[in-house]
Amino acid sequence: MQKHSCDRLGQWLDQRAGLLLSLPALLLLLAFVILPFTMAVYASFTNQSVRTFMQPGTLAYVGWDNYRELLGDGDFGQALFNTMYFVALVVPLQVGLALALAVLVNGAEMWRRMLRISFFMPVITSMAVLAVVWTLLFNPGAGVFNTLLRALQLSPQPFLSSPRQAMLCLAAMSVWQGVGFQMMIFLAAMQSIPPALYEAARIEGAGRWQCFRRITLPMLKNTTIFVVYITTVFAFKLFVQPHLITQGGPRGSTRTLILMLYDEAFTNMRYGKAAAISVMFFVLVLLVTFVQRRLMPREERL
Amino acid sequence: MFKFTISMVCMAALLAGSGGCGQRADRSDAGTTLVVWAHEGQPAEKAALQSVIEAFNRSQTSVAARLEFKQEQGYGDRVNAAAMAGQLPDILEVDGPYTAHFADLGVLQPLNEILPPGLTNDFLPTILQQGSYQDKLYTLGAFDSTVALFYDRARLAACGITPPQSVQAAWTWDEFMAALAKISEQYPDLLPLETFMTWGGEWLTYAFLPVVWSNGGRVLAPDGRQAEGYLNGPATVAALRAWQQLFQRGYADPDATPGMFQHGQAAMALGVFNRWPIFRDAELDFGMSPYPGLQSSASPSGSWCWGVTARCRDTAAAAELLQWLLDPRQGLEPLCRANGGVPSRAAALALMPDYQETRGLFVEQLRLTGRARPATPRYGTVTTEVSRALDDIARGADVQQTLDGAARRIDAVLRDAGG
Structure with a gap:
């Protein structure tokens, strides 16, 4: 009798092992992602604001008003453009540079450790500190970059104070800051490529470029797909750099969707409208990921 | 799924419960x-x-x-x-x-x-x-604040400029601009006026709205419910066009690193009250003149x-x-x-004769021309929009267009807050 019930318990556990093992993660996901997001979708159809919290009875359903207001004024369009512009600049640059750096670091036997540290350092440095440093570097008057340009007899640039250049500056700074992370992923993947492949290729007479083109790149395919995805999602979430460095200016040229969301929620205290932005943002990232999946080659089992 | 819901509700209840025990005051024996x-x-x-x-x-x-x-x-x-x-x-x-x-x-x-x-x-x-x-x-x-025009005595004397000492005699905008022109001619390598623009944010709203007020302009309608027609009205636009000239003519620099006056690299500074001990400790020979104005006088306040x-x-x-x-x-x-800080009561000032002697201008200015920033339930929105607009204007943006945008954004929020 005893043995029988043990068997049944074992059987029951076996059948549900997957569910049980993923339960802790699922619960956390539910509590901190799915539930808040569901609440945000609900909030986006209300006039929720600091007032509705403090004065019960003022909360009202407003239908699509928040969305209509967003699509109606030019600010959302500008923020959308700014965000897409940043993504378009950063994703190819950061992924390409990360790959190049990984190749460089991987090849340099002696300096590998030092190079790895120096490229990874900005990733673990606080963005608040970097923001202050880069603001000084970009200063149009006394900044390092313009001092260099003047020394080279080139004309100084307005950098962050120009609506045309500000986003470029933020993109350059962000690539520099984040590239070490993607580089580490590429590096790890490169080091797991069996050396036998390269040896065989060399015996067959392949040069360095051919080895890279025919072995390294194909073997990194899955890693590259992963890196492109996460870089894209990180880039869409651009917030800290413009929040700290340009406050969205000059002339709104660095106001991103997340910065707009932050302003709406914490400056204007219109949580309903902020929630509408977050829903739109979610849909946008979903769409872009979808398109990416269609355009990019599928991941393969190696 | 049902169990998930139950556990979520329990968790939420737990969280809410643990937050509920406040450190509230109560009268015990x-x-x-x-x-x-x-x-x-x-x-x-x-x-x-x-x-x-x-x-x-x-x-x-x-x-x-x-x-x-x-x-x-x-x-x-x-x-x-x-x-x-x-x-x-x-x-x-x-x-x-x-x-x-x-x-x-x-x-x-x-x-x-x-x-x-x-x-x-x-x-x-x-x-x-x-x-x-x-x-x-x-x-x-307990205290208030204001902004005065600090100046380098020796350099201004060399230019033949004597800034006014009393609030009633404050420079008009034309006199102010003429003085700046003379300084930049005499000292081409010197920044004529330090404005601390890179502090950004609240500083811009606080320090430069008096220019608008001195021209009869306003940020919001008197009932506080609308920016359209006020923040982008003719009086405000004209005032900020005059203010923009400070930067367009190179008298002030929106990117100057703060501390130029303190280090002798600027001839004047629109500095907040707590610069006074800093300039004194830097052993500068400086004087103070009231905040200049357009049609009338106005000056910053608040703390x-x-x-x-x-x-x-x-x-x-x-x-x-x-x-x-x-x-x-x-x-x-x-x-x-x-x-x-400037003591908020006359009785306290009587106890601090040294303050009255060295910084009496602050007190006089607050009494005669000081003005509080707009009283609105959405001040955070107003100051964010105003400071961003001022920053853009200082960098050469079209004044009317910039203020139109700011007024539209403020009004969208005020409408919503109107209850």
Whole structure:
């Protein structure tokens, strides 16, 4: 009798092992992602604001008003453009540079450790500190970059104070800051490529470029797909750099969707409208990921 | 899925429960304990407030004040969150221009019935203006602030310029621009005017709205419900076009690193009151002139101030503590000596003859031309939009177009807040 019930318990556990093992993660996901997001979708159809919290009875359903207001004024369009512009600049640059750096670091036997540290350092440095440093570097008057340009007899640039250049500056700074992370992923993947492949290729007479083109790149395919995805999602979430460095200016040229969301929620205290932005943002990232999946080659089992 | 829902509800209940036990004041047999929230200022300022509160606690036995410092960064957000969670203290320090915001939300209760009548008689008019919203007084500050035109005596004398010393004789905008022109001609390598533009944010709103006011312009309609036609109205636009000339003609630089005047690299500076000890310690030979204006004169004002929250039950105890904090000898003098602020009451100034002697201009300016920033429940939105607009204008943006955009954005928020 005893043995029988043990068997049944074992059987029951076996059948549900997957569910049980993923339960802790699922619960956390539910509590901190799915539930808040569901609440945000609900909030986006209300006039929720600091007032509705403090004065019960003022909360009202407003239908699509928040969305209509967003699509109606030019600010959302500008923020959308700014965000897409940043993504378009950063994703190819950061992924390409990360790959190049990984190749460089991987090849340099002696300096590998030092190079790895120096490229990874900005990733673990606080963005608040970097923001202050880069603001000084970009200063149009006394900044390092313009001092260099003047020394080279080139004309100084307005950098962050120009609506045309500000986003470029933020993109350059962000690539520099984040590239070490993607580089580490590429590096790890490169080091797991069996050396036998390269040896065989060399015996067959392949040069360095051919080895890279025919072995390294194909073997990194899955890693590259992963890196492109996460870089894209990180880039869409651009917030800290413009929040700290340009406050969205000059002339709104660095106001991103997340910065707009932050302003709406914490400056204007219109949580309903902020929630509408977050829903739109979610849909946008979903769409872009979808398109990416269609355009990019599928991941393969190696 | 059902079980998930149950556990979620339990978790939510747990979270809500653990947050619920507040540190609220209540009157027990031993007397009342008042929880006081203050922003964490400079070390000297913090220590001074600490000892003012300690002295209060020693002075009597019926009321005990418990002081809690909160970081200045995000102070307002913290108070908003506390208000929504029902965890407000009894006595709350507020950044002056946010008085209307907290009054509108019902965070603060009017002081009119709490404080003895006549207490406010000798306060600076700017402090009373800052503390009022819809004809009721919600906050009172121990000190005020303003901005003066600091100048390098030797260099201005070399240019043959004598800046006015009294508020009545303040420079008109034309005189101001003429002086700047002379300076930039005489000293081409010197920055004629330091404006601390890179501080950004609230500084821009605070320091430069007087230019708008001095031309009869406004940010919001008198009833505070609309920016359209005011922030982008002709008087404001004309004033900011004149202000933009400071940057267009190279008299001021929106990217100058702060500290130029202090290091002798600028001839004048539109500096806030607490630059005074810095310039003195730098052993500069400097003078002070009142804030210049267009059609008339106006000058910045405002600082942190005290209010009583709606959750405070024992208003008699709150009144006792506020009167101590605002007492010329017990509160104002030590606090103002610590942070260099302008004492908010004439009685305190009488106790500080040295202040009157060295910085009498601040007091005179606040009395005669000082003006509080707009009282609106959405001050955060207004100041964000105004400061961004000013920054863009300083960098050469079209004034009308910039202000049109700011007014439209402010109005969208004000409409929503209108209740």
